[in-house]
Amino acid sequence: MRRLSRTPVLAAVAMLGTSALTVSLLAAPAEAGPRKTRVSASLSATATNPGEVVTLSGWVKDKGKQKRKVVLEQKIASGWRTIGKTRSAKDGGYGFTVPTTWFYSTKLRARVKPTRKHRGKVSRAHKLSVVPAYTPLGSPDSWETLGESRDRWNPCRTLTYGINTSRATPDAGTVSTGIHNTIALVSQATGVRFKFAGETSSNPLDRKWKRKDPDIIFGWTTDAETKLDLGPTTAARGGYDRTRRARDARGKLIWEAMDGGVIYDLTDTATMNATEFQQLTLHEMGHVMGLGHVSVADQYMTPGVELYSLPLVYQAGDLNGFSKVGLQAGCTKVVRFHRKTSLERVAPVATTLD
Template identity: 45%
Template sequence: MPRAFATAALALATTAPLLVGVGSPAGADSSDRPSRTKTSAAWSATSVVAGTPVTVSGRVKDRVKGTRKVVLQQKIASGWIKVDGTRTTSSGDYVMAVPTGWFYSSKLRVLAKRTRKAGGDISKATRVTVVPAWAPQGDPKAWRHITRYQVRLNPCRTVTYRVNAAQGLPDPATALTAAHAAVDDIAQATGLTFKYLGTTDAMFQGSGKSIPKDTDLLISWQRDDQTKLDIGPSYGARGGAGKVIWGRNAQGKRIGLALNTGIAADSQEQGMTYTSMTQLLMHELQHAVGLHHVNDPYQYMNPSQSIYTLPLGQWGAGDLTGLRKVGLQAGCVRRW
């Protein structure tokens, strides 16, 4: 079983768009003005367990014939983002699915887009909360950023990942399955969108150069003699950012923007099973997205073997707080 964990070494602007409203020209005939629009929105539920189907439905009222484009928007720290869209019926009715695949508590609203003949409108914002199916254990304050200045992936772009499980434990096929399961757990807790690109021969060496150019996250198993990282016998795995540059968070504060990140797992660790391998990867993936060790034994970020006693796939309360702080709800991260 692994003895301890450690983070990989860390290497170390955007212009906000201005939205300008343009009124009607002075003296314009009222018949040339867009028809007034009114948008309603009703939510089938506003507090649910993750995975529970939720819809928002309503009507876009105007005096113009035809269908209208409507967009479901969600509020994150950096502003409103699109999460779904559709067209109304000819009578103005619409139905859209509300995302419940990840844990969050934020406001959502429906936007009816402006057309040449009809004005735009926005429904009243409503808070929707999606929670785990389990009761998270431990202290919700038991979390830490990986560095003083923070290091995060940009949650507003898709994170591509590859896996090198040729030496994976307990066997390559099981290791690959464990990697996917752990990534799914991270996605559910952060709101990050991951895209699997396939297998690779690459091995994470703690630097961005060791990661394929098309890959944001690399998960690999390797022997101690195949890397300068200390992954055995002292440590079961290493996780952390590869290449890091300065970025700007939603509050305009300078932080580390991870352009890629990775995990190097010891391929010679004894006694690993699907469960223990997934638990190990759940720990290391938190390093990969920007979190550090804590003392609370109920958190997956505890650096001891206590993680192997935790329920598989069930984050602790502190884990969830930290993952929220580095996830989509915390807003986009832009280049400095």
């Protein structure tokens, strides 16, 4: 009896299976991608004074009623930074209170984060200007940098400061109040955040920096006890001691400050009242943040006694200079060479006549 071959049958079955699979794949609907999202945004004001309430609000529109993650972003030189977070309501509405604690003129926008089912989206950017409630004196062009390479701190990190009141004159209460008030005005002008680290036993600008020390230190000494010139015409010196190589928001090499402060001549400050002491500190903190002397008498960065006749607020050139070394200038990034940071010591070159 002749044996029958099953090969044609098996081949037919195999072909039928492949055909069915092909038909099945063709018939299957393509998997849908994330759905589109739209987001709108509007500002309640385009110009305001510090502390005033400004809101950015709008709607998130997509297919589906779910609460979406929305972030408020602000433009600085190094890019967009998140300054607020919220969730939209089920109807898509959302709202932010915009921070107005510092002087700036920049753009704001809302960003909706993507989900598995919905795409992310960015709103149109809107410009907001936070300006002083007073009229600053002088010209915005009246400012200078302390160093040729525009040395400055990284404005995107919180700077700590401490006060050594062990030899403070005229008294600890007066100097502490003046320093705290000045720090608040510097933060308002630069957008840099400061944190008070409390009383310290360390001294500023003595090149004996310890890891536990605050970034910025205020202290007192006499001309005879320091190598810094605190002669008969110099009431204080301010600036930074150590810097490290870094790049700014545009990739340009700069020196980033690591520690600094203000050293006062306790003989000179002993005869000052509270207003005069704060005026002196306003000047020296300009140096600490990277500003140099100017030749005009209507700015706090004047090197002469004219600063003691200015109101206790920074003026037009001072504020413009602070914007160039503050948060609007963008974050800095440290440059590392073979896992070590290139360091430079900088002598405080600032002087103030009393």
